[in-house]
Amino acid sequence: MTAKEIMLPRRVEKGKAPEVSVDSEMPVLDVLPRLLDSPCRELSVTEEGEYIGRIDEGSLLEGLGRMIAARDDSCVVTVECDPSNYSASAIAHAVEDTDAHLVDLMSVPGENGKVMVTLRIRNSDPSSAIRSLERYDYHVVEAHGSDDKVHTMEIATERLLSLQALMNV
Numbered sequence: 112m113t114a115k116e117i118m119l120p121r122r123v124e125k126g127k128a129p130e131v132s133v134d135s136e137m138p139v140l141d142v143l144p145r146l147l148d149s150p151c152r153e154l155s156v157t158e159e160g161e162y163i164g165r166i167d168e169g170s171l172l173e174g175l176g177r178m179i180a181a182r183d184d185s186c187v188v189t190v191e192c193d194p195s196n197y198s199a200s201a202i203a204h205a206v207e208d209t210d211a212h213l214v215d216l217m218s219v220p221g222e223n224g225k226v227m228v229t230l231r232i233r234n235s236d237p238s239s240a241i242r243s244l245e246r247y248d249y250h251v252v253e254a255h256g257s258d259d260k261v262h263t264m265e266i267a268t269e270r271l272l273s274l275q276a277l278m279n280v
Contacts, residue, residue: 113136114154114166115164117166117170119170132154133145133156134158135157135158143171146171153166184233184234184235186234186235186255186256187232188232188251189227189229189253189254191221192226192228193225197218201247202230206230208243209243211232211234212233212234213230213231213233214232216228
């Protein structure tokens with residue numbers, strides 16, 4: 112997806128266009144830091160040196176949202192690792208070992224020099240992917256599923272312990 116695909120087409124009087132500009136063919140992921148650095152949080156979009164539209168925070172958010180398809184049958188798992196151990200293909204392999212599909216993978220620098228990797232996996236229960244990722248020496252920081260059996264088990268265990276405490280009174 113490019114800047115041209117997320118811009119707001121609009122005619123602007125001379126001198127009124129945002130000061131910072133990007134080329135219409137710039138990838139959206141390269142547009143994001145430029146928009147954040149822009150003093151007015153708007154960018155001019157130019158094609159062959161001519162103004163053709165603008166991008167603001169709302170249009171960028173909408174464009175990024177279109178890049179990430181909504182899914183009800185997926186879970187989200189966040190892992191951390193040392194930069195020297197980071198391998199997108201190894202992470203994908205660990206997920207695919209569980210007969211699930213890796214839908215999205217996004218990595219960002221984390222604390223203490225670690226790399227934080229957020230995965231969206233096409234499986235409503237993250238437990239098998241968690242086990243596989245841990246076998247590959249990735250530290251699972253967080254996991255959420257649309258059918259969160261792990262969370263349900265924790266609640267059930269807590270309720271049983273509370274019941275046991277009441278019965279022992």
